[in-house]
Amino acid sequence: MERTTRIGVTGHRDIPEPVLECVSEGILDEFRLRTEGGPVEAFSSLAAGADQLFADLAVRSGIPLTAVIPGTDYERHLGGPETRRAFRRLLHVCAERVDLPVERTREEAYAAAGRWIVDHTDRLVAVWDGEPARGLGGTGDIVAYASRVGVPVRVLWRPGARRP
Numbered sequence: 001m002e003r004t005t006r007i008g009v010t011g012h013r014d015i016p017e018p019v020l021e022c023v024s025e026g027i028l029d030e031f032r033l034r035t036e037g038g039p040v041e042a043f044s045s046l047a048a049g050a051d052q053l054f055a056d057l058a059v060r061s062g063i064p065l066t067a068v069i070p071g072t073d074y075e076r077h078l079g080g081p082e083t084r085r086a087f088r089r090l091l092h093v094c095a096e097r098v099d100l101p102v103e104r105t106r107e108e109a110y111a112a113a114g115r116w117i118v119d120h121t122d123r124l125v126a127v128w129d130g131e132p133a134r135g136l137g138g139t140g141d142i143v144a145y146a147s148r149v150g151v152p153v154r155v156l157w158r159p160g161a162r163r164p
Contacts, residue, residue, distance in 0.1 A: 003038060005039070005040050006040075006041045006122050007030060007034060007041070007043070007125060008042075008120070008124050009050060009117070009124070009127070010050070010139050010142040011125075011126060011128060012129065012163055013047060013048045013049035015050060015127060015163070016163055019158045019161045023158075031057070031058065031061050031063060034123070035061075040063050041064050043066045043117045044066075044067065045110075046067050047087075047110075048083040053127070054125060055067075056086075064095035065090070065095055067094045068100065068113050069097065069098065070103070070110050070113040071102035071109050071112065072103060072109040098116070100112055100116060107137050110136070111137025113137075114137050114141070118142060118146045118151050124146045124154070125153075125156060126139060126142070126154065126156065128143055129157050
C-alpha cells in the first residue's frame with residue numbers, strides 16, 4: 001500500500017493581489033508533485049487568507065482535507081461574513097475534523113493548531129513574506145517550529161512583495 005503524504009499549511013491572512021497568483025500556482029505545484037508519488041492529504045485551520053486558499057485548492061484538486069480547529073470560539077474571530085461563510089463551506093466538505101483542546105488565549109490556540117499541523121504532516125507549505133510573526137503562533141513562529149522539528153517547508157511568496 002502506498003504511503004499517504006500529508007501536507008499542512010501556515011500563512012498570512014492578508015495576501016496582496018500581486019502575490020495571489022504566485023502562491024496559488026505554488027500550492028497547486030506542491031499538490032501535483034506529491035500526488036505523483038501517491039495519495040495526498042491536506043491539513044488546514046481554515047483561517048482567512050492562506051489557509052482557506054490552500055483548503056479550497058485541495059478540495060478542487062480532489063485531495064482529502066482535514067480541518068484543524070483551534071480550541072477557542074474560532075469561527076466568531078475569523079473575520080467578516082464572507083470569511084465565515086467560506087469557513088463553513090470548507091468545513092462541510094472536509095474528510096475529517098480535529099477539534100483541539102481549549103487554550104487560555106486565542107493566540108495560544110492558534111499556536112497550538114499550527115504546531116499540531118506541523119506535528120501531523122510530512123511537509124508544510126508556508127505562505128510567508130519572511131518577516132517575523134506579528135503575534136504568538138504567527139506564520140514565522142510556525143515556520144521556525146517546523147524547521148526545529150525537521151518538517152520540510154516550502155515557502156511561497158513573490159519576492160519584494162509586502163503584505164498590508
